[in-house]
Amino acid sequence: MNPSTQASELTPRQFVRWMWRQLTSMRTALFLLLLLAVAAVPGSLVPQRGVDARAVQAFFQDHPTLAPVLDAIGMFSVYSSPWFSAIYLLLMLSLVGCIVPRIGVYAKALRARPPRAPRNFARLPGSGSFTTTASVDEVVSAGRQMLGRARIDVVQTGNGTELRAEKGYLRELGNLVFHCSILVVLVGVAIGALWSYRGAVMVTEGDGFSNTLSQYDEFNSGPLYDPDNLPPFGLTVDRMIAEFHSSGPQMGAPRLFQADVTYTERPGDEPQNYEIVVNNPLSLDGGDVFLIGQGYAPVIRVTDANGEVVFDDAVIFLPQDGTYLSEGVVKVPDAAPEQLGFQGFFMPTAVSTGDDAPTRTVYPGAVNPVVGLRMWSGDLGLDDGTPQSVYTLQKEQMTEVLGDDGEPFNISLSPGQVQDLPGGGSIEFVDLQRFARFQIADVPAKSLPLVGVSVGLIGLMASLMVRPRRTWITATTSTDEAGRTLTSVNVGVLDRVPRDETPIDLDAFLRDLQQALPTSNNLKETQT
Structure with a gap:
């Protein structure tokens, strides 16, 4: 190869720009999302210190050779490991880089008007025409009625009147909402991981617990949480009730776990009674107390x-x-x-x-x-x-x-x-x-991932169900041999997301458009 024809090397600025484009491409975002899901799998297979520290100790005892190797690569703290955090941050950065430019493009599309009709409707996926004695204004009025909430422009051309319509803007909005909701979920999970705390403690009947670090059997917190800021509540276990099935195929299965406690949210407050059962925690300012065992x-x-x-x-x-x-x-x-x-x-x-x-x-x-x-x-x-x-x-x-x-x-x-x-x-x-056995936890912004998932599902349904379509109706007048004024109507449709049912939809549209005209004297109809 001639050296003079070789491509020049990228400058540092060009290289950074190329890297940014690669990172912010939708293909990279999807790959990072898949990689994050794969990276989370070890957290379900290997015991985690933040979930069950005793299980981690048992793993070290049962696997004295393998456990130190797994510990060195962060397998016992997967979700706070450097490699998992790196994937997480890259995914958030990639999503931001994908979403922000698309929001700008969508904003321009909202301000833009429907494009003019193509010269040859026969090249469109669906087109049709008919001749009617109705006036051009009547055709345009019927077209507006048929197209409903679509964005419509009526333009006078040299050959007659052209109606331009476009609908389906909610599809791209739903797509953007879906991707933004993924970002909201990631941010909510990150906030919860950085500023949350979770601890476990076992309290016998008649004994009490004060929410201080020294009284926990197990305690884990996010890297940005200060244990000195633990809320000063306390509780006493008055009675622990455990009932089991005594007969039948479920003999020995739990029937009721209930802890009757007396608690105060702050020192000096009036003591209050509460019954903590499974899935019904004691919610306090700065923490929820869950009954997870007995x-x-x-x-x-x-x-x-x-x-x-x-x-x-x-x-x-x-x-x-x-x-x-x-x-x-x-x-x-x-x-x-x-x-x-x-x-x-x-x-x-x-x-x-x-x-x-x-x-x-x-x-x-x-x-x-x-x-x-x-x-x-x-x-x-x-x-x-x-x-x-x-x-x-x-x-x-x-x-x-x-x-x-x-x-x-x-x-x-x-x-x-x-x-x-x-x-x-x-x-x-x-x-x-x-x-x-209680688990005491506080996860800030815990409703944020739920809101993100809920809104994301709505956006996903909109992006899948809304059909963006452009429709053009041209109406031109002519005079026949009998001296009557006729209007030639041409209709063309273009789905921005191709679908197989376009001709069927067009046939129904032409029929409804003719029926909406004030006269039924439609002389000729063709469809391609």
Whole structure:
């Protein structure tokens, strides 16, 4: 190739302009929208820290090799990862670049008048003509009546009168509204992600919760949210009600979850009562309190070898399955001479084998509650100041307590039962309480995506159903051999969105136009 004929290199300004045109093309916007949908898939397959932090911890325990790799590429926080945010921002930028120029083009189209008729109607997808004794003014008046709300211009030409009409402007408006609504949804979701907070807490019956960061079991917020601005409401769980189906094919399925609470929106306010049930949250200024689960909290009392009560409190056992087989930990740091730890399970309806040993639970209701524990002694690891989960027992510096037979010492208690401990002391299952698991969240502009989707559907229907069409009617007069004044009427239609039914529509239009004329003496009709 001759070097003199080669295209010159793009200047930096030209290159930036070329990149901008590529980014703001509708093809790029559709590709980015598809890419965003694909990028969101891992958020449904891999547990997310912002949704269930405990599931993320369990994933690390089950997949110690794979989990660090996924964590390094942000798979446990997909929606706040840099690569997902980059796709999101590029999509918003591309949509803005697509929409703004189209709004300008649409504004010019609204101000423009219908174009003049083509010279040869036969080249149009649909055209027809007829001759009538009605006057030109009567033809134009009938044409206006037939075309309804279309934009109409009547122009006098050298050969007669020309009626120009155009309708269907709402189609492009619906298209613009649809694309703007996508942008509104993206903005609403972005606002909610940046300035929202969400936390989870478990509260036993009779206990309270104050909306401070230290009282949350799990807490996640957007990067622009300040946890110091948490609204100062508080609540107390008066009673947790859980009912299950006791018979039939849905035996064990939940029938009612309800938390009766007393709350105050601000310190010093008059306490108010409220019943929180599933899908009926407590809505407060700055947050909604949702009931997302419940479970059991046996009240355990531990006496050490000196006869001192060193632990007397309700202990939350976390449900593991639909029968509410639950796991829990009891930590007794004040026991003497050594700290004690208990780890085990809770069964709300325990059944036994022939030797009266409980083996499993068959019903989530507390029909025959049993607590089964094993015992460790030593250092719980609480004195060094390192925070640890209340639901796990660190056994590195502890020794499991054995029974007289040299086997691990097993504890099995029903409500009201007491069991002596090796080396002195006792443990008692005092009572059974329930706990409520709440999710407290505040998502600003949460109605914005809903409004965007609703308006977008209306715009989409308009863009699909409205038919933009241009129609021309020309009327010219002539005199026949008998001296009568005749009007030759030519009609042409052009759908800006091609459709197969144009000739059928034109046939009906010609028929209705002739019937609308004040005289029915139409002499000749042709159609192409």
